Amino acid sequence: MPLTDPNVYPDKTLDWMAYFNHKRRDALAHAATPEVIAEHKNDPSGSKARHSSKLQALLIYLRMQPVDGKAFVYVQEPHRKYCIGLMNGRGETPRILEEQIFASEKEAIHAVFLYRLRALKLLKDDSEAER
Amino acid sequence: MNRLGIRGYCDRPNVAPHDDISFHVSCDEPGPYKARLIRVVNGDLDPAGPGPNYTHVSSSIDGTYEGEKHRTQIGSFVKIPDPDGRLVGAGSFSLHVFVWVTTPRPRQGILSRWNDRDSAGWALTLEDGYLTGSAGDGERTRVVRSDKRLFAETWYSVVLNIDGSGGRLSLTQTTVRNSVNGRFGRIVPLDSDTCAVSTLDITPCAQDVPVVVAGFAESAGMPGWVIADFNGKIDSPKCFGAVLSDSEISQLAGGLMPNAALLAHWDFASGVEKAGIPSDDVTDVSGSELHGVCVNQPDRGMTGWNWTGKEENFIHCPEEFGALWFHMDALDDCRWPSAFRFTIPAELRTGVYAVELTKGSHVDHIPFFVTPIRGTATASVAVLMPTFSYLAYANTQVLQYVPGQVIMGIFATLNDRDLELNEAWREYGLSTYDLHSDGRGCQYSSWRRPILNMRPDYRHEFGAVWQFPADLHLIDWLEARGTKYDVITDHDLVDQGTSLLEQYKVVMTGTHPEYYSEEMLDAWEDYLDSGGRGMYMAANGFYWVTSLHPRKPWVIEVRKGESGDQAWRARPGELHHSTTGERGGLWRNRARPPQKLWGTGYTAHGLDVSAGYVQMPDARDPRLAWMTKGIDTHETIGNFGLVNGGAAGLEMDRIDYALGTPPHTQLIASSHGHSQNALLVPEEQYFVSPGIDGIQDSRVRADIVYFTTRNGGAVFSVSSMAWCGSLSDNNYDNNVSELTGNVLDRFSSDEPLDPLE
Numbered sequence: 103m104p105l106t107d108p109n110v111y112p113d114k115t116l117d118w119m120a121y122f123n124h125k126r127r128d129a130l131a132h133a134a135t136p137e138v139i140a141e142h143k144n145d146p147s148g149s150k151a152r153h154s155s156k157l158q159a160l161l162i163y164l165r166m167q168p169v170d171g172k173a174f175v176y177v178q179e180p181h182r183k184y185c186i187g188l189m190n191g192r193g194e195t196p197r198i199l200e201e202q203i204f205a206s207e208k209e210a211i212h213a214v215f216l217y218r219l220r221a222l223k224l225l226k227d228d229s230e231a232e233r
Numbered sequence: 234m235n236r237l238g239i240r241g242y243c244d245r246p247n248v249a250p251h252d253d254i255s256f257h258v259s260c261d262e263p264g265p266y267k268a269r270l271i272r273v274v275n276g277d278l279d280p281a282g283p284g285p286n287y288t289h290v291s292s293s294i295d296g297t298y299e300g301e302k303h304r305t306q307i308g309s310f311v312k313i314p315d316p317d318g319r320l321v322g323a324g325s326f327s328l329h330v331f332v333w334v335t336t337p338r339p340r341q342g343i344l345s346r347w348n349d350r351d352s353a354g355w356a357l358t359l360e361d362g363y364l365t366g367s368a369g370d371g372e373r374t375r376v377v378r379s380d381k382r383l384f385a386e387t388w389y390s391v392v393l394n395i396d397g398s399g400g401r402l403s404l405t406q407t408t409v410r411n412s413v414n415g416r417f418g419r420i421v422p423l424d425s426d427t428c429a430v431s432t433l434d435i436t437p438c439a440q441d442v443p444v445v446v447a448g449f450a451e452s453a454g455m456p457g458w459v460i461a462d463f464n465g466k467i468d469s470p471k472c473f474g475a476v477l478s479d480s481e482i483s484q485l486a487g488g489l490m491p492n493a494a495l496l497a498h499w500d501f502a503s504g505v506e507k508a509g510i511p512s513d514d515v516t517d518v519s520g521s522e523l524h525g526v527c528v529n530q531p532d533r534g535m536t537g538w539n540w541t542g543k544e545e546n547f548i549h550c551p552e553e554f555g556a557l558w559f560h561m562d563a564l565d566d567c568r569w570p571s572a573f574r575f576t577i578p579a580e581l582r583t584g585v586y587a588v589e590l591t592k593g594s595h596v597d598h599i600p601f602f603v604t605p606i607r608g609t610a611t612a613s614v615a616v617l618m619p620t621f622s623y624l625a626y627a628n629t630q631v632l633q634y635v636p637g638q639v640i641m642g643i644f645a646t647l648n649d650r651d652l653e654l655n656e657a658w659r660e661y662g663l664s665t666y667d668l669h670s671d672g673r674g675c676q677y678s679s680w681r682r683p684i685l686n687m688r689p690d691y692r693h694e695f696g697a698v699w700q701f702p703a704d705l706h707l708i709d710w711l712e713a714r715g716t717k718y719d720v721i722t723d724h725d726l727v728d729q730g731t732s733l734l735e736q737y738k739v740v741m742t743g744t745h746p747e748y749y750s751e752e753m754l755d756a757w758e759d760y761l762d763s764g765g766r767g768m769y770m771a772a773n774g775f776y777w778v779t780s781l782h783p784r785k786p787w788v789i790e791v792r793k794g795e796s797g798d799q800a801w802r803a804r805p806g807e808l809h810h811s812t813t814g815e816r817g818g819l820w821r822n823r824a825r826p827p828q829k830l831w832g833t834g835y836t837a838h839g840l841d842v843s844a845g846y847v848q849m850p851d852a853r854d855p856r857l858a859w860m861t862k863g864i865d866t867h868e869t870i871g872n873f874g875l876v877n878g879g880a881a882g883l884e885m886d887r888i889d890y891a892l893g894t895p896p897h898t899q900l901i902a903s904s905h906g907h908s909q910n911a912l913l914v915p916e917e918q919y920f921v922s923p924g925i926d927g928i929q930d931s932r933v934r935a936d937i938v939y940f941t942t943r944n945g946g947a948v949f950s951v952s953s954m955a956w957c958g959s960l961s962d963n964n965y966d967n968n969v970s971e972l973t974g975n976v977l978d979r980f981s982s983d984e985p986l987d988p989l990e
Contacts, residue, residue: 103422104422104423104424105384105421105422105423105424105425106381106423106424106425107381107382108337108362108382108383108384108385109362109382147643147841147842147877148642148841148842148908148910149842149878152842152908152909152928153908153909158909161642162639164644165638165639165642165644166639173644174644174645174646174647175644175646175647176646176647176648176652177648177649177692180648180690180692181278181279181280184646187647187652189645189655192630192655192658193655193656194655194656195652196647196652196655207646210646211644211646215644
């Protein structure tokens with residue numbers, strides 16, 4: 103059958119990605135344990151000790167997520183004032199969440215970590231984040 | 234584009250006394266702003282470091298200026314003046330073009346002589362993926378539209394007949410595929426050929442607009458803005474003073490020239506010579522002399538509609554490389570009017586300078602480099618500022634794309650400059666790390682635009698200081714220890730070659746001199762071979778083949794591929810530089826790996842955590858006692874610093890004898906303790922395997938090495954981008970500073986280095 107209109111052929115990779123993301127998310131559904139969250143809170147960059155394999159798997163998953171809506175650390179004042187921002191894609195204005203201000207980049211990085219976990223419904227109980 | 238309030242650029246990176254430099258400034262709101270000259274020593278705001286260090290230098294720049302907002306012409310296109318209206322399109326007229334679209338949306342101009350404000354003239358455009366022909370007389374418009382959308386990255390031969398005599402507009406599209414010239418092979422059963430016809434009862438008429446390839450004129454007259462920029466390739470556009478028959482249309486689709494009245498034929502490969510096609514000129518080969526000029530540097534030397542895949546270098550077979558690849562977000566010069574100029578006073582000391590712009594609470598710094606008078610030196614030490622590499626990274630936006638954060642092993646920390654770059658990326662142009670909006674890698678980068686990530690206080694989206702602000706750590710250290718030094722740049726090195734380096738006892742690199750031209754490598758090799766001393770204060774240096782545009786020295790060209798730490802990969806047949814004709818990619822793949830000059834070459838990147846170096850047995854070689862003086866045998870070197878906590882990190886080099894590390898190289902120390910995010914670079918991998926990280930792979934490390942050359946010369950390499958971030962630790966009293974100082978003192982002395990055997 104001849105092909106006449108490029109717009110009628112969807113990218114079938116999306117079918118696979120829906121399945122893959124579902125499986126990957128399921129595999130990590132219980133990964134955000136209080137221990138893993140505490141590990142990240144204490145050392146978000148892994149500078150004191152190398153991150154555990156459980157935390158590393160979670161971090162790679164979070165970093166691989168699409169850009170739209172992805173949380174990042176926004177610098178309000180270098181080394182003094184940070185908050186969370188949400189990327190809206192190329193050419194779009196990000197949304198800045200100014201209600202929560204962090205005095206250090208380290209705190210803000212952990213807040214972004216928790217925000218992404220929540221957004222992906224990987225944080226079952228917010229009390230885990232507070233421990 | 235309104236977060237920053239004010240921003241600017243200068244027309245050149247390097248100036249010597251008596252040279253003239255022009256500054257260009259745009260403000261979001263009109264009104265006065267202040268400008269002054271400052272000398273820059275350090276800009277890093279990290280409270281753990283020495284802090285910013287700027288000194289006001291009284292100059293003729295100091296003053297208040299009236300600011301205004303300047304529009305920037307974005308997008309690459311070809312403009313062909315037609316003041317006599319020879320291509321106005323009245324009577325019997327037709328045009329032919331080969332076209333290969335990459336983003337069928339939005340509205341894009343392909344070939345036009347069109348005044349969009351008045352809807353006058355003629356235009357071949359792409360509308361919602363459909364080829365569309367338009368004719369307008371300023372009051373009425375007639376349109377013919379194809380009934381079949383174009384498939385992306387597929388060549389079409391397109392003819393638009395504007396038959397004023399017959400009262401017809403007709404549009405014919407014919408696919409011209411072979412096995413290599415597009416996305417699809419021949420087996421895909423495309424039914425994309427078609428012909429559409431409509432009535433023409435007006436005479437197209439557009440005064441005072443040029444013919445435009447890849448866009449159309451916004452309106453008549455000056456300043457001549459071009460809009461509806463195009464993404465994709467265009468090959469061999471032509472205009473005829475006749476309506477083309479079906480057989481003539483078939484001839485054109487086969488690459489034959491019909492016996493019709495040819496008015497213009499722009500051959501984009503005309504002018505290709507052994508040294509490439511380093512020109513913006515576009516030649517009309519019809520004899521009508523309707524020549525054009527490229528604006529905003531479309532990609533040249535691109536595979537054309539008839540590329541057979543047998544020849545990969547356009548200079549050997551220009552007839553198959555007749556395409557220009559246009560991008561709607563290309564930018565080679567903002568072309569803002571000059572705000573003020575400055576002639577470098579004879580007494581101005583060589584160094585790093587910036588013009589500081591202040592408008593209300595908004596501040597911007599426009600950096601530039603002042604060298605000594607050409608042919609002279611004022612010190613025995615020179616710091617070679619890697620201006621090519623600054624250009625390659627200019628306005629990168631890597632972390633805003635999905636893979637960036639995984640590569641870096643961090644979450645993005647972004648500031649207002651990053652956000653402005655994201656929101657208004659077209660206004661600022663791209664780096665050689667970015668993709669154009671059609672997915673093609675950006676292969677040209679320009680100095681003549683505000684480079685927001687080349688500011689003294691910028692902390693890179695990679696999470697650390699990078700390039701220019703990182704190099705200021707070295708400048709700061711030299712100032713702190715009272716070392717007299719000259720500043721020179723890559724641009725000076727291209728211009729002056731070995732004679733520039735030969736004026737110095739020792740030349741120090743910046744922290745990441747990654748982008749190098751052949752002339753620059755030759756200059757270093759000659760210098761080191763004739764007794765010069767080089768201090769490679771970096772890693773991942775001398776890596777990508779880079780060329781400077783011979784006629785636009787503010788533009789560099791890079792073609793990434795086929796291996797390496799690549800942001801993108803040149804498509805088949807497109808690895809050769811348009812500006813020189815040379816093969817792009819890694820110098821390693823052109824038999825010039827950095828190990829040959831520096832003993833070490835790129836092996837791994839680790840951008841999350843840095844580490845320290847463990848001393849190797851050679852550190853205890855009594856012949857090197859002068860180097861390790863003051864450093865205890867068991868000390869870890871550089872397990873501290875402003876760049877992720879260590880002197881070994883970001884990107885790292887190691888020795889490799891097979892790649893040319895000199896046999897007599899002394900291995901002073903090697904780094905240990907990198908993370909699972911520190912990974913072996915692609916060119917070091919053959920079969921992929923797990924375990925190529927900083928914990929499990931011995932090749933993920935940085936090596937400090939030393940060796941001597943003939944005539945008392947020597948090379949010292951730290952092999953890490955993070956090294957200079959450790960120099961200031963503990964008020965400059967630390968073993969990174971000690972080791973660097975020992976080497977610098979020895980290298981800058983008159984006494985030849987004792988040759989190692």
